[in-house]
Amino acid sequence: MRTWFITGASRGLGRAIARAALAKGDRVVATARDAASIDLTGPEPDRLLALPLDVTDHASIDRAVLAATEAFGRIDVLVNNAGFGLLGAIEEVTDAEVRRVFETNVFGLLAVTRAVLPVLRRQRAGHVVMISSVGGFSGASGWGAYNATKFAVEGASEALAAEAAPLGVKVTIVEPGGFRTDFLDGGSLLTGERVVEDYAATVGRTRLDAAAAHGNQSGHPDRLADAVVTVVEDPNPPLRLVLGSAALARSQRKLDQAQADFDAWRAVTDAVDEEPVRTTS
Template structure:
């Protein structure tokens, strides 16, 4: 199926049933992705810390397997992958979606919380991917979808821990792409803008304790603004989930997918910013070679 087929509503190329393995499927975007994959006729392995909650969120389906998984536990990732193979025999699409959000100014985020952010949001996808890759390599086929963020494209205040994890995720996935391409395995990073998910809810977002007076006013303003955005974001996660099921069928899925008009804007602004930075001191940069080179 081509992207043009999707945009024009062509139904001639009906995709064959595949097995999707989705992390963080108990709520938010993970639930929508699981539902979209099932609606598209695929089998789904939906994982989460509480399998009963996952089943309740996604709904009963003969093509659904729910499995307990804490992505920070490599052994749990291997067990979940084995359960998927035992049930369906293969894994065709991995969606690394599970994550959380530790927000705050760098000096006020505890080292423990900073590490917890990276452990879940960066090392979590690595743990699951490491467990899935042997299954995909054996079949010389597969797609690795990693839900990143526009915070992985450009950083910002109050995002130091989150952006650090997402920037790391971006570099890892981009570097992994050529390593696994010879095995017929493709990778796709998804950078959503603001979607109406539970990311800004108390269940997903932890704010650093305001303890330094110099940051107090900005902390109060930022927390108030973000709490006010919860449930008001413009992006529709169900539409994004549907888009991902179609992108997964492309012969050449994009390495990066800017999800949402705001995400496209971030991509464009970042590209212009990098070009401007390259031009700002171009002559100085070009004159750094050794004289004997």
Template sequence: MNNASAAPAPARDRAPGRVWLITGASSGFGRAIAEAALAAGDTVVATARRPDVLEDLVAAHPDRAVAVQLDVTDTARIAAVVADTVLWYGRIDVVVNNAGMGLVGAVEETSDRELRELMDLHFFGPAALVRAVLPHMRRAGSGAVVQMSSMGGRFTFPGVGGYSATKFALEGLSEALAAEVAPHGIKVLIVEPGSFRTGFAGGGALRRSPALPAYEQTVGPVRTGLPDSDGKQEGDPDRAAAAILTALAAEDTPLRLPLGNDATDGVLASLESSRDEVLAWEKVSRGTGFNG
């Protein structure tokens, strides 16, 4: 079932398990999370720009899976999908903001258009989906928002400044969101994967800005190395999906969940470096008040 208007309308008490709404479910983490939720006995509304690629998932779980067309940069469509999901199933228990793409380029190489398109996809779209879902979760007094960020949402390096900027923005929004909705029984989980075999580094999921010779030394290795890593990454998307379900099921769900050895090592090193820098400049930082 590829269109929201063609979906079934089961009664609220007949929706098995939790009801998930997942963006970017056609492949990668989105697909893995959808499969893990279905394996757990839950119900999944899997969205994609081309929902026909999800026909096998729906065929395998005809009573608990539906594929819906959604471009998360289309805020009017977001509102319609949320409204239809609540109409069919009576609730949305978990929303997963997963749709995304990569961008490699030095800051000087990256155009305004590239930055704005990426921000629409990684920030404004997810923010709109969260706003659309929250009234229903607040009425239910429960729910979970899963924000698929990246280890690049915690720290960054040459060549991925534009990508990381969108993830930094998403994480800042989500940290505040978590404190705002906690009194309503709603959890927020920010997921920070490292390198996983999701297809992210290859094909149409990764864009590269036109290169300037001045940045060959700093950005060149990323420009060539990231696509070359496709299919060779250490991370298993299915294990990542299982880790996400484990975190959501925990009584004390973490705000942030790095996934993979590279993400865990990178986050720890970044935190240590940040602490060292603050301590090194602590005297200057504290000496900026009025005297007396």
């Protein structure tokens, strides 16, 4: 019986993952800013602990981790899910808007991870699941600031995977494409107030596409949750898990473009190398 610690568990992907873990017979510490908003009906009450947690409040994080270990004795899986989006061109979004999304998506995620890692280290076992996005691997017009937060998460996660592997701690970065959650509504998506008309053909198109996609995404949250449980149960989980065929195609296009650039500019790449200066003793 694993113990899961999930941020942003009151809705969307976090709630779906919590339900899937409970359905497997595991214990779940479900956290959200407002613990009363966590509605996970059905499980045995002794396997569910709902706690308030604001990822931007370090004291709140510490209290939740302590309460989780006091209740269940351990944490086996940390799911860093809390976060929100920011839609707007790089030139359009303000410093305050960018800082706000970084505070939650990056600094909050790192703070929760740092608080849980001592528990996993003591156990010499555990799994950290970072809910990123296909936008954490491939940037897209209108999503630059959001992409920046997820790229940061992925870089930190790659480093953490190397650091924690000798301690028995695994790391998986989950990169979903479009899923039918509330991510594209006002509760989870911040839209930059400034609009520059010169970007109408690019970012303007993205705004229209996002509005049309809301509620019509191909991905089902419950299927993502099942995939996360499958990965956690596997003794050799991947570092990256792309979820959704469209997300995979987008990631493959980036890899192909990168390889094409590597090949086309190989001569310039190699030309900057210099033979090391040899000194005589």
